[in-house]
Amino acid sequence: MTGHVVPVRVYLAVFVSLLALTALTTWVAFLDLGTIQIGEAHKLDLNTVAALVIAAIKTSLVGLFFMHLRFANRFTRLVVLAGFFWLALLMSFTLGDVNTRHWDAIPAPWTAPAPPAAPATAPAPAVP
Amino acid sequence: MSMPWLNSALYAALQTLPGIPIAPPRASTVAEGVDELYYFLTAITLFFTITIFTIIFYFMVRYRRRSKEDQPPETVMNLRLELTWTIVPTLLCVVIYVWSASLYFRNSRPPNNAMEVFVVGKQWMWHIQHPEGVREINELHVPVGVPVKLTMTSQDVIHDFYVPAFRIKHDVLPGRYFSIWFQATKTGRFHFFCSQYCGTGHAAMIGWVEVMTADDYAAWLAGGTRGETMTQAGERLFHQYGCSTCHLRDGTGRGPSLEGQFGKPQKLRDGQSPVVDEGFLRRAITQPNSMPIPNYAPVMPSFQGQLNEEQILQLIAYVKSLGEEERKGKSK
């Protein structure tokens, strides 16, 4: 019932790495990493990306070693992944909406409204 | 999928049902297509409901328990049957989806030549203004056969502008502009409703769309309250609130020139360049400093609370007209 007893030096190593990563994320915050332009209207702030990547690494360290996920059975890991997966669903769908709200319904050729007088017999090119 | 004769026949049949009205009038170009899909869905619903009910009743009678010792045979799972009733509904759903989505997509964008009317919802009435300057409350006069685009916003909570006879509806949100459009196909009076709950007087936010012939509409416009057009009202506000002291036409003022800006992308200091549309201008008026422009100091005061939604719309109409004049000049 005791589960896997992790050696103290592993805990110490994790602890030191976490402190180092905290220092790293703080240091990185003071560097201008710039942005990446995505399309015309969006840009990705690389500082935020860096901060989140470091936080994710720290989280995995805590999860794998302090929380013993490394030694846990598959099902426990599945439970944890499910939690984050659902969170990702919530965020991605909501962000997806926010990001595309200003997109107009640009009529693709196949949806171009046919002129009311003449029924479209042939796929007419979209007339501006 | 299109069977116009069936569609009209069903519509006529529903209209003539004695006593109980069960189909709304059909008075816009969109309505027919929506009804067609509606009838198709109704047919599917009736088909499956009746089938399921009939089978259940039949089984209930046919296989009723005759004695306690009944020993029904074991049924093993029938994979072919399972797959059939998984795949058939899936295909049916895909058909409906493609149909409805393309219809919706097609209907969602107003034609470019649509005439514009502005709608402001507030607890608990609808303020409507026409570009010509005529304003009305809980009434909307439009000409028949002309595409009309409603640009809508709310002064307080979320409302929803709904015209059953046109089969159109959209929520009206504070702080944002939404457009819906219709082209009326027959003259007459049709209800419009607020269909997003908005408080005590929600049920009183009802009005009438009055669809008139082109001549009647012109006469109505002429006979309506003669005032300034929206553009003129906007111009008056533009001077009254001192906008004109900074936004000089030649661009030498403390604010950028607004000449010909509408519809073009505007570069902001944070590197984004959104297109100047109604929503952009509204934000520029109410929260100017949230969107600083390069080379101009963020000195513009916010006009939030000083201007009501109708006045903001008038200002926007004016700024828009600044662009139009230039465009017209160029084309000449």
Next chain:
Amino acid sequence: MSAAVAEAPPATRVDYLNADYGVKSWLLTKDHKRIALLYLGSITVMFFVGGALAVLMRLHLIDPAGGLVQPDTYNKLFTMHGTIMIFFFLIPSIPAVLGNFLVPMMVGAKDLAFPRINLLSWYIFIAGATLALYALVAGGVDTGWTFYTPYSSTYSNTHVITMAVGIFIAGFSSILTGLNFIVTIHKMRAPGLTWFRLPLFLWAIYATSLIMILGTPVVAITLLLVGLEKWLHVGIFDPALGGDPLLFQHLFWFYSHPAVYIMVLPGMGVVSEVIACFSRKRIFGYSFVAFSSMSIAVIGFLVWGHHMFVAGQSIYAGLIFSLLSFLVAIPSAIKVFNWTATLYQGSISYDAPMLYALGFIGLFTMGGLTGLFLASLATDVHLSGTYFVVAHFHYIMVGGAVMAYMGGIHYWWPKISGRMYPDMWARLAAAIIFIGFNLTFFPQFMLGYLGMPRRYATYPAEFQVLNVMSSAGATILGVGYLIPLIYLIWSMRYGPIAPANPWRAKGLEWTTPSPPPTQNFDVTPVVTEEAYAYGPPRPAAEGAHD
């Protein structure tokens, strides 16, 4: 063995009901069966409070000018009806009452994994319900059960904060119940009870629990934010202060759409049990029915945006949500077909639970199919926010979930109370409810297509005929719900003593006496056969037994 127990005089046998007496023995009980009864009592109160509000609304709507109350009062009526029925009746209904009672018995355990947490969840529920009832008595809330901002957070001057906190608290009850079920089903199954031998009720409860634990926290925090916004006058969701009201709607529906499946999935589980028992057959396509429950739980999380097609959401998001909404209809259809196929060549009896279950299939089919109208974008533009929506979700929640709940209560009542109810009355009530329900809600489909918006205290005269029909149906429906209340209470004292297995049903819960002893089973049962083994014993299984 069971027959011998049933014949023994009831006084000589110790069961969970007479194991201990006094208020304390109930309020401090850790027995899942007693907690189930505590829930049964509390949600019955909430059901009739919510029902009374509904009757008042229907009476009011007989007159287009609104005959009974002021518009403000009407707004409070439908808000309180919605919040009470959804958060304090439907969501706990089948899981907290029947689930609590049956999950441990069906897995062959002595109790849920965490009995103390189970009791705690009831107290949390009571705390939330008390706040909700206080909000009702103190003057009500008028925001609609959806609490849309900025109306709820800035403009309404009713008891929004109280209600939001009440729902926030009740949410934890739901979370803890779901957590308990998941752990119990995973870790406490009796020897031999593999996943594919589980009764379908457990599959349904498992899927429900997933939604409870993954969705409820989101709505809890969202309503708390609304409460904070109202209290501190900050603009988390108020556009005047920079907030985004659509974000509220996203978060709200992220839970509240799956919440519909919290209500109806357990009902599907009940129906599977009842259909199998009263046609004496194994459920057709067991694994398809089981997996459809799971896929409803998963896909159900991806469709919330169909509540926002006309709300100002991006039209591209609308296109995706619409497609996913169609997909979630498929597993429901699979269930309906499989239930119907189960009846084929069965030995069908017309006991009251079966009548409810068959009613469920019919009404749920209609509710589900009318959902297609609302999932398809073009028709939703016309129908959303109208009575069509009201009718649709009442077909799912009342025609579906409540019918199943009533069926389940009748099916397991002998096990719960140890008494039989009067069969004729039960069948009569089932018929009255079915008729009353359809009369009430079918006209509302037509009203919606005609264009009558929901939440209207007064309405134009052309809608009156259908409204009067609906109100007339509501009175019948109300009577239908009162009859079982009376005879079930009557039966607790005067009903004939129930045998251990009055329906000759399969399932571990029927192998123990009625009412069960506190420990459920004297000896931990060992499961050797699949669920619903109504057919002749299979030679292979017999051979293995020897």
Next chain:
Amino acid sequence: MTEAAATQGTEHPAYLAHQFADEAQQFEAASLGMWVFLVTEVAFFGALFACYTIYRHLYFAGFEAGSRLLDWRFGATNTAVLIGSSFTMAMAVRAGQLGRRKGIIGWLTVTMILAVLFLFFKFNFEWAHDYHERLIPGFGFSHPGVHSPAVQLFFCFYFFMTGLHAMHIIVGLGIMAVLLWMAMRGKFDSGHFTAIENTGLYWHFVDIVWIFLFPLLYLVGGRY
């Protein structure tokens, strides 16, 4: 009740609840229960993170301005403190696994001291400072800059998220106090350490929340 069952009953350790067949089942159930609970916590904080993400996306500059009003040094210090407490907590769980009473008591005490230290920094320095600077929304918030509404939104989330997090720390302190008391009475000597293990999981989760809160609140200000 059969004789066998009765004798089995007497053999049950005191901590084995009646509904479980054996110790392994109880341990697994408790552990799974805790993990499922943590998933609900992920959803709970997740909803807030989702809101934060949307608004940061909408009001990028405003949120940067808000973040710059926070003192990153307190954030960094508190991160170190909390990571330290996570480490000591892991050591306490390890002591529990090995059934070492002194180890449990010692490491739990250190963890609690660090937790109190965290709260002390948070409330005494940061929140008090924010109050004087009129940065608490709803309590006389005022911000003169151009991004006032967005900054107020930022601080709404700052206070709500860190407040909720602080509440979790306080609850954790309460649980640890109980554990400490139980450990002193020798409840964990027999190697039955489920309660410590689960508290540890909870505590590490609280740490993880902070690991995300720290950069998202304190460091995104474009401080370069």
